[in-house]
Every structure is written in structure tokens, then in C-alpha cells.
Amino acid sequence: MTDYASLERQLSALLDTRDWLTNAAQTSAFLMHTLEDLNWVGFYLQRQPETLILGPFQGQPACNPIPFSRGVCGAAARTRETQRIDDVHAVPDHIACDAASRSELVVPVLVDGKVWGVLDIDSPRPARFSAEDQAGIERLCRIFIDASDL
Numbered sequence: 303m304t305d306y307a308s309l310e311r312q313l314s315a316l317l318d319t320r321d322w323l324t325n326a327a328q329t330s331a332f333l334m335h336t337l338e339d340l341n342w343v344g345f346y347l348q349r350q351p352e353t354l355i356l357g358p359f360q361g362q363p364a365c366n367p368i369p370f371s372r373g374v375c376g377a378a379a380r381t382r383e384t385q386r387i388d389d390v391h392a393v394p395d396h397i398a399c400d401a402a403s404r405s406e407l408v409v410p411v412l413v414d415g416k417v418w419g420v421l422d423i424d425s426p427r428p429a430r431f432s433a434e435d436q437a438g439i440e441r442l443c444r445i446f447i448d449a450s451d452l
């Protein structure tokens with residue numbers, strides 16, 4: 303079982319600048335190397351209205367841009383709620399960037415009630431993310447938000 307309390311302490315120590323770009327890159331790399339069975343981790347940013355633009359990430363080159371109306375990332379931005387998908391093939395408008403992806407967790411990054419972007423995590427293992435993983439990764443995402451000038 304993943305020790306999220308330990309990961310929270312490590313990520314807090316790692317994010318020692320207020321620069322969001324550095325922190326987003328560090329957070330992506332940290333998650334990719336500490337969580338098991340992942341093939342993609344990264345941020346999409348709302349830099350144009352209702353559109354997600356690819357930001358710092360780890361993994362294969364990815365789809366860009368993603369409108370709020372499409373995909374699991376779009377659903378997270380639209381609903382402002384985490385999307386936890388056990389089987390991406392069962393989601394009709396899932397956007398397949400990396401054919402290896404089988405399950406996905408997308409956490410909205412909200413700042414003052416506005417969608418700054420999303421944190422997207424993909425796994426090659428079906429149902430990789432439990433409710434406990436969701437809660438832990440949401441806390442790690444909160445550490446990124448609190449550590450950064452967004």
C-alpha cells in the first residue's frame with residue numbers, strides 16, 4: 303500500500319520555490335518515479351478559455367489542445383471534480399494519447415474557484431487507482447497548489 307503521508311512530506315520538501323513551472327515539472331517527475339504502474343503523469347493548463355494546453359509532463363508526447371468538451375481531462379475541468387476511470391476503453395470520449403493507458407485519474411487544479419488546469423495520471427493497469435489513491439493524490443495536488451504562485 304502506498305504511504306501517501308511519506309510522499310506528502312517528500313513533495314513538500316521538494317517544492318522549494320514558488321515558481322509554478324518548476325513545481326509542475328518536479329511534481330510530474332516525483333509522481334512518475336514514486337507511484338507504481340504509471341505510463342504518463344502531467345499537467346494541462348487552461349491558458350485559453352475552456353481549453354486545456356499541455357504543460358510539464360512525464361511520458362510519451364501527448365494530445366494538445368484538449369477542449370473542456372472532450373475526454374476525461376475535459377470532464378474534470380468541466381465538472382471541477384476528480385475523474386477516476388477504471389477502464390478508459392469504457393469511456394466513449396476518452397482521448398487515447400498513449401495506447402498503453404488502461405486506467406486514469408484526473409484531478410482539477412482549482413485556484414480561487416477557477417480552473418487553472420488539471421493533473422492527469424495514466425496507468426497501463428486496469429483499475430490502478432483506488433479511492434485511497436484518489437484521496438492521496440488529491441492531497442499531493444493540494445501541496446503543489448499551496449507551494450506555487452498560480
Ligand code: SME
Nearest residue numbers: 364373374375396397399
Ligand atoms: N486521456 C486523456 C487525454 C490526455 S492523455 O491521457 C495524456 C483524456 O481523455 O482526456
